[in-house]
Amino acid sequence: MSRQMNILIVGGGKPVYFLTRDFSSKGHRVTIVNHDREECRRLTRKLPATVVHGEGSDPGVLKEAGASAADVVLAVTPHDETNLVICQLAELSYKVPRTLALVNDPEHETVFQKLGVTTAFSITQILVAMIEQRVSYREIVSMLPVGEGKVNLTEVVLDSGAPAAGKTLMEIGLPEDCLVAVILRDDRPLIPRGATMLKQQDRLVLMTLPENHREAIRLLTGTTG
Amino acid sequence: MKDPKSKLAVIIGCGRLGSYIANSLSPAGHDVVVVDNREEAFEALSSEFSGFSIEGDATEFDVLKQAHTDRADFFVSATASDDVNLMAAQIAKKVFGVARAIARIHNTEKHSLCRDMGIETVNPTKLVGDIVIRSLQVFDET
Numbered sequence: 001m002s003r004q005m006n007i008l009i010v011g012g013g014k015p016v017y018f019l020t021r022d023f024s025s026k027g028h029r030v031t032i033v034n035h036d037r038e039e040c041r042r043l044t045r046k047l048p049a050t051v052v053h054g055e056g057s058d059p060g061v062l063k064e065a066g067a068s069a070a071d072v073v074l075a076v077t078p079h080d081e082t083n084l085v086i087c088q089l090a091e092l093s094y095k096v097p098r099t100l101a102l103v104n105d106p107e108h109e110t111v112f113q114k115l116g117v118t119t120a121f122s123i124t125q126i127l128v129a130m131i132e133q134r135v136s137y138r139e140i141v142s143m144l145p146v147g148e149g150k151v152n153l154t155e156v157v158l159d160s161g162a163p164a165a166g167k168t169l170m171e172i173g174l175p176e177d178c179l180v181a182v183i184l185r186d187d188r189p190l191i192p193r194g195a196t197m198l199k200q201q202d203r204l205v206l207m208t209l210p211e212n213h214r215e216a217i218r219l220l221t222g223t224t225g
Numbered sequence: 226m227k228d229p230k231s232k233l234a235v236i237i238g239c240g241r242l243g244s245y246i247a248n249s250l251s252p253a254g255h256d257v258v259v260v261d262n263r264e265e266a267f268e269a270l271s272s273e274f275s276g277f278s279i280e281g282d283a284t285e286f287d288v289l290k291q292a293h294t295d296r297a298d299f300f301v302s303a304t305a306s307d308d309v310n311l312m313a314a315q316i317a318k319k320v321f322g323v324a325r326a327i328a329r330i331h332n333t334e335k336h337s338l339c340r341d342m343g344i345e346t347v348n349p350t351k352l353v354g355d356i357v358i359r360s361l362q363v364f365d366e367t
Contacts, residue, residue, distance in 0.1 A: 057308050059334040081284050081312035085338070092341050107286035115315055115342070 004028055006069050010056030010086050011076035012039050024048050031065050057085040067094035076102040087117040152213055154206045156220055164220040170194040172219050175212040181205045228254050235297040237283040237313050238304035244269035246301055251276045258292045283313045300326040307332050314344045
């Protein structure tokens with residue numbers, strides 16, 4: 001994961017600022033396209049990124065921002081249609097291998113993927129998934145739907161009351177088609193086997209299917225639906 | 226009885242272009258649905274217009290569904306925004322399977338993207354400009 005990438009971000013506001021700060025600190029090269037001249041000035045002053053002023057869905061602006069050398073394009077403007085066109089231009093005209101679009105309308109997640117966007121994500125969908133699976137935010141650190149939501153990757157923290165703490169994976173009896181991929185104990189990764197004993201404060205990276213997700217979370221954390 | 230030649234046209238944007246198309250197709254016997262997110266835009270529809278108008282944002286998938294895009298024979302997206310037109314026309318074509326989807330596009334640099342996505346385009350500025358140039362005979366026609 002440490003390979004340096006050229007990341008092109010189109011959008012504005014705090015998310016773009018923090019995304020860029022994070023990517024830059026990890027050694028990636030970031031270019032930002034923003035349509036507000038004043039915001040461009042501010043971003044240039046605060047961040048070690050190239051900032052291009054213009055409309056992201058304008059092919060000429062994308063070209064100027066070096067789209068043809070980008071490894072990934074992230075379109076996070078507030079407009080679904082603009083994010084779609086940015087990703088399609090990046091993919092078709094500049095052969096960018098990976099494109100990500102933020103969408104407001106959750107139905108656009110699948111629609112955009114049909115139209116060639118690598119990944120479309122909606123904050124609504126992510127929050128709905130978190131709430132409908134009725135697991136407390138405290139224990140679920142992050143959740144990532146993979147393969148159009150067919151698989152979930154979840155990071156779970158074992159609290160003091162977690163029934164799985166003090167048991168081996170075998171004893172817990174997780175449902176089939178569910179896997180504890182890695183345990184982070186004192187910030188060190190541990191690849192578990194059936195005889196591995198879980199402890200309080202372990203962070204588990206859990207792979208589940210939507211149908212067994214709740215059961216797996218219940219067995220590990222005791223959180224019920 | 227319905228005329229079997231009658232077609233269903235879904236038109237996005239009831240501005241000058243959208244309302245002109247709607248006002249022409251509806252009296253000719255076609256079913257027309259016009260979508261615009263400003264209610265007052267429908268004031269541009271003539272008294273002979275007998276189709277449906279839907280107040281809604283065409284960038285919302287559900288609004289395209291409500292407009293019966295799945296049954297449309299033609300889809301014309303004629304809002305002031307290239308990106309809205311491009312997205313709506315693509316969804317009509319690729320998701321709802323509309324035979325002909327036409328987008329009004331101002332930025333000529335976006336035309337190749339439209340072609341790649343199977344969308345027909347009209348560029349009013351270019352159309353009018355070409356006519357003017359021809360009438361002035363600035364360039365020889367070949």
